[in-house]
Amino acid sequence: MELQNHYRLLNIETSADIDTIKKAFRTEIALYHPDNNKSEGARVRFDLLVEAFDILSNPKKRDAYDAILNASKTNTPAIIKPKAEEQYQEWKKESKKKSKNYWETSLTELLLLDIFLDAGLSDLLSGDLLDGIGDSLGDIGDLFDIF
Numbered sequence: 001m002e003l004q005n006h007y008r009l010l011n012i013e014t015s016a017d018i019d020t021i022k023k024a025f026r027t028e029i030a031l032y033h034p035d036n037n038k039s040e041g042a043r044v045r046f047d048l049l050v051e052a053f054d055i056l057s058n059p060k061k062r063d064a065y066d067a068i069l070n071a072s073k074t075n076t077p078a079i080i081k082p083k084a085e086e087q088y089q090e091w092k093k094e095s096k097k098k099s100k101n102y103w104e105t106s107l108t109e110l111l112l113l114d115i116f117l118d119a120g121l122s123d124l125l126s127g128d129l130l131d132g133i134g135d136s137l138g139d140i141g142d143l144f145d146i147f
Helices: 006-010 018-032 042-056 059-074 081-104 107-117 127-144
Strands: none
Touching (some): 006 018, 059 081
């Protein structure tokens, strides 16, 4: 299994806290988002950044990822590898779906939603969150008869 080093990808230390991870992700994603970068390799890098953020910003995934990363460095017996590889491949599939949504959303919208709603990017583009915001705005509009 080829394991991407997400810490290296985001240029952060393995001890980085969630705020450092978010800041690094925002910085990197801005460089490779299609609003700013039309190069051929931008999409591949963008997908990897979303994967890195998705894993490192989730405490359970991060703990499991750190164990996989450490095992790959120490060549721990192969008994661990099939299950770890299956889990890692599932994470990659999940992050690929998220990346597609992020790629199709303007960078400004991604960053504004993340900053002002204080939501993780993994939750931002879910239909439930956006529907809930729309419903709330509609309810407020009904009160003032403005929407």
